[in-house]
Amino acid sequence: MKIYFSGSIRGGHEDADIYKQIISELKNYGIVLTEHIGSKVLENNLSDEEIHDRDLKWVMESDVVVAEVSTPSLGVGYEIGRAAEFNKPIVCLYRKNSKKQVSAMIAGCAQVKAFEYSNIEDAKQILDEQFRDINKDWRNIIYLKSGSAVQFKAYNCLLNLGIFDSLAEYNPTLTGSIPIGISVKESDLDIACRFFDADRFERIVESIFGEYEGFKIEQKEKAGYWVVIANFKFEGFNIEIYGSAYPVTAQNSYRHMLIEDRILKLLGEDFNKEVIKLKELGIKTEPAFAKLLNITGDPYSGLLKLEGRSNNEIKRLWNLKKHMLDTGA
Incomplete structure (x- = not known):
């Protein structure tokens, strides 16, 4: 698998150490085409045009694009946009407590999965979960x-x-x-x-x-x-x-399936049984998940918001619902 890692270089050079740690983790899943982004030494032996053409070629060759977007960057945004155009899976990471908000053009893009993380261990867990889904070929039945x-x-x-x-x-x-x-x-x-x-x-x-x-x-x-x-x-x-x-x-049906699969594996047999019980009562899948996880409002869009939530946050939602079921609240 070829992985294109993107991060702000000229505007986020102070993040090079974080990039290096993420790149090191990504190498467990495939070949990282842009390993140089984790270096503190800026490229100065290539023209801007040469860098553009080389990096765009790498985006096209890649199987997945991973971007660290805590530091806003026109270049990173451009690469994400081209990756979406080429129908690449895109995973974006941004740091918790970052002073800058992630652009709505990134967070709101259906092809982008954006995740907040507080430390490198959080980022590793997110990447492990995402590459498990990416590596499973759902098209092969x-x-x-x-x-x-x-x-x-x-x-x-x-x-x-x-x-x-x-x-x-x-x-x-x-x-x-x-x-x-x-x-x-x-x-x-x-x-x-x-x-x-x-x-x-x-x-x-x-x-x-x-x-x-x-x-x-x-x-x-x-x-x-x-x-x-x-x-x-x-x-x-x-x-x-x-x-x-x-x-x-x-498409929402595919995205729903992936987040539901993740939740089912995470929460185990008791949760699975409760989902099936509700479905047998005539409740559709997404509303059943929403009911068990206390998701208010539209269950279909609410479930998609869990794509960017950590395993621990999803577990807390289920534990709260179990407590309510046990106490009759």
Whole structure:
């Protein structure tokens, strides 16, 4: 794996020691293309144009971009923007108690995961969690084959349907509750896709799956952009294909799945059972998580805010809810 690390050099030279420690940790996960950022010696043997062209080439070659954004930097912001353009996973770290706020253009970008940390050990834990998700290829459904009975059935269903081959150009990815093992009887097989032409995507989906039981498809506007949604039945499963102009990794269904998977693994069997119990009562997945973690307001956006929370903070939310359940409060 190739990792592009970004940090303010000319404006944040005093942070070089922090950068060096982060880079040292990143080397556990792959090759760091920008190891020189951890050095206190500024580059002066290359022109600005040469540095730009070299670094942009590295961004394009990288598998993931990690940025330390405590010190505002036009260069770092530019690199993050280009990484988002190239659909790279982006992890941003910023120090707790930093006097400067992280730009809304960074914190508000759907492709960016931004995390606050107070010391290098916090940063290491965050990176460990993020690279565990990055290294798992959710697009390869082979993991279903060795899972539960429902997951194994879903694996065979999707294999027989051939959806990952027939829609390969749209990066089809299974999302939802079945991949993370909290499905109930009514759970769908949700396939997230990315298109560049909504009309063409709609025609192709209908031409391939239009004859299946209960097939219906619609194109509609959602939050200012167009999406295509198709539904049909196959081998006992309800199938939903959801297409958007956003990269799959930036779509809410994918992001929800990743944070839910992290929470389930973190909080263990008792929490998992409570989630399934609520789902069996007819409560959807995200509202079930929100209820158990005392998330107020919109459960879908509230759950995404947990992406930047530490494991200990999430544990505290659950412990508070358990206390309320135990005391009947």
